Amino acid sequence: MNEEITIGELSARSGVAASALRYYEERGLIRSLRTSSGHRRYPRHVLRRIAFVVFAQKVGLTLDEIGAELDKLPENRAPRRDDWAKLSRSWRAHIDARITELERLKEGLTECIGCGCLSMQRCRLANPGDRAARFGPGPRLLAGKPG
């Protein structure tokens, strides 16, 4: 059994396209060893790292945010279960915040439709926090951001 796997194998096992894996590496989310000829070789434990990335994306984190989280893992040794557990706690807060926001939207939706106030400014729901108002260009957040 090989200790290290190729990018093709990693892609197959993770379900993440090889091009995406290269992109993650470029972004600093994962690292690879290289053979003498320049081909990437991955230690198996990067699978967990990738799993983390995939999960965290579903939760709504950007790759930058995910990178910041991953940077909290210990550098000098393989991350253990409790290392991952520590990371995961922060997304729970993220998930909870997002759920709360959605519930607020839902509730307010009912309220506003009920009172007929579905108009800007007047309605306390149209703006508060204004999470979708980002800085500069680019697509607005689909999911909103935690404060």
Place this chain on the structure above:
Amino acid sequence: MNEEITIGELSARSGVAASALRYYEERGLIRSLRTSSGHRRYPRHVLRRIAFVVFAQKVGLTLDEIGAELDKLPENRAPRRDDWAKLSRSWRAHIDARITELERLKEGLTECIGCGCLSMQRCRLANPGDRAARFGPGPRLLAGKPG
């Protein structure tokens, strides 16, 4: 009191940039009348339409989806409260679905961290639905999509 307002005024009242309003018009989400010289004039009730767009975006709908919703409004008369109410019911389902998904993620997160199975394939949470797996290029959904 003017019955119709300029794009600048609409922008100020809605909090949405004029460039975005033009973009919405280009995308067919709103319409404008024109003065003889070509300047846009908006009937006041477009404010509601814009409010709807802003809300729906926060909920996680794309502009295309929002457009599809808006197309359900009656063409020949000004939309009434119950028209809006009808539309809003569909997002409630959307919101609920999204909340459910987040809760599933949260629950599974705990579970997976607990059992140490945070790895692809093995874990029933890594893939199910695979909502983030879109077709073709472009950014993946931050929020996931309803079925």
Place this chain on the structure above:
DNA sequence: ATGAAACTTCAAGTACGCTTGAAGTCAAGG
């Protein structure tokens, strides 16, 4: 030894939801 499959880098393309800038027109106050 050879041909296919897998790998490499680098540049450019893609979808979304806009913004920004150029170049020009229109409206309103002094």
Place this chain on the structure above:
DNA sequence: CCTTGACTTCAAGCGTACTTGAAGTTTCAT
């Protein structure tokens, strides 16, 4: 009348998260 600000169109740019393609190299099975 003239300037200032608001408006017009059109093209290009931006940030995110990648994919695709070109052009070349390496690995591997036959």
